[in-house]
Amino acid sequence: MNEAVLGVLLVAVGLLLVFRGYAALRAVIAAWAALVGFFVGSGATSLVTGGAYLGSAGPWVVGVLVAVIFGVAAYAFYALSVAIGMGSIGFALGTTGMAALGVRWSWLIVLAGLAIGLLLAILAIAGELPMIILVVLGAFAGASAAVAGVLLLLGMLATGDLTTPQTTTALDLRWPWTLLYVGIAAAGIITQLRTPGARRGTLRSAWSG
Numbered sequence: 001m002n003e004a005v006l007g008v009l010l011v012a013v014g015l016l017l018v019f020r021g022y023a024a025l026r027a028v029i030a031a032w033a034a035l036v037g038f039f040v041g042s043g044a045t046s047l048v049t050g051g052a053y054l055g056s057a058g059p060w061v062v063g064v065l066v067a068v069i070f071g072v073a074a075y076a077f078y079a080l081s082v083a084i085g086m087g088s089i090g091f092a093l094g095t096t097g098m099a100a101l102g103v104r105w106s107w108l109i110v111l112a113g114l115a116i117g118l119l120l121a122i123l124a125i126a127g128e129l130p131m132i133i134l135v136v137l138g139a140f141a142g143a144s145a146a147v148a149g150v151l152l153l154l155g156m157l158a159t160g161d162l163t164t165p166q167t168t169t170a171l172d173l174r175w176p177w178t179l180l181y182v183g184i185a186a187a188g189i190i191t192q193l194r195t196p197g198a199r200r201g202t203l204r205s206a207w208s209g
Contacts, residue, residue, distance in 0.1 A: 002054045002159045003152045009035060010149030017089075017142030018188030021135055025203075026075055028138075029085040034071030035145075036088040041066025054159050078204065082124040086134070089141040090117030096144045124203055131201040132193070139188035147181050 013035045021028050042063030046053045054060060074081040094113035120137070123129060151157040193199055 003155070003157070006054075006159060007149040007152035009038075010145045010152065012149075014142040014145030014147075014149060015184075015188075017138045018146065018184055019191050021138040021142070021188070021192060025134075026081070029081050030071045030075035032088065032142075033074035033081070033084040034067040036084060037070025038063040038067035040070075079125055082203065083121045086124045086129075086137075087117040087121040089134075089137055090120035092141040092144050093137060096140075129203040131203055132199055134203055135192045136189055139185040139192070142188065143181050143185040146184055147177060150180075151177075 013031050016028055017032055040063075042054055042059035045059040045062040046055070049056075049058060051059070054063075070084055074084045091113035094116035095110070098108065098112050148157065152159070
């Protein structure tokens with residue numbers, strides 16, 4: 001049951017970011033931030049209580065509450081939207097890239113993800129980040145989430161695998177999954193770049209307008 005719910009959420013929000021990142025920026029970033037908030041809240045609760053991830057009602061309740069807070073904050077405030085949205089997109093890309101390079105799930109992967117996420121958030125807040133960068137990075141981050149959701153739905157991943165050090169070594173994902181990941185991202189980029197604003201606008205102007 002947990003795998004089905006999380007799988008559907010990951011696929012839905014991931015594809016929303018892939019194909020609608022520019023057209024509905026504020027809503028998409030808010031949805032992505034809510035998903036991040038859910039994982040942060042539920043993961044932190046499971047860590048504190050020492051129970052299995054989403055193994056009881058507590059992590060679900062806290063996860064939903066944090067998801068609402070993150071989503072509303074990201075929708076209402078540009079700086080928070082950028083910090084949460086771009087930071088989490090950078091984290092997703094950083095961890096996916098490290099795993100693709102064969103690095104085992106460890107603090108090295110986490111630190112790489114945090115560093116890239118922090119860098120993207122700072123660049124987005126401090127400057128006029130071109131919209132095309134969000135389109136490209138968001139498409140790959142969304143594709144990563146969507147593929148993870150499919151793996152959950154097919155039973156190749158379990159909710160507990162999302163927090164265990166053995167995840168990247170236990171998975172033996174061959175080239176079709178990499179092809180699916182790249183294909184989804186490429187389709188999203190092509191779709192979004194058909195809109196002139198996605199090619200020439202900035203993140204701030206798209207968020208406000």
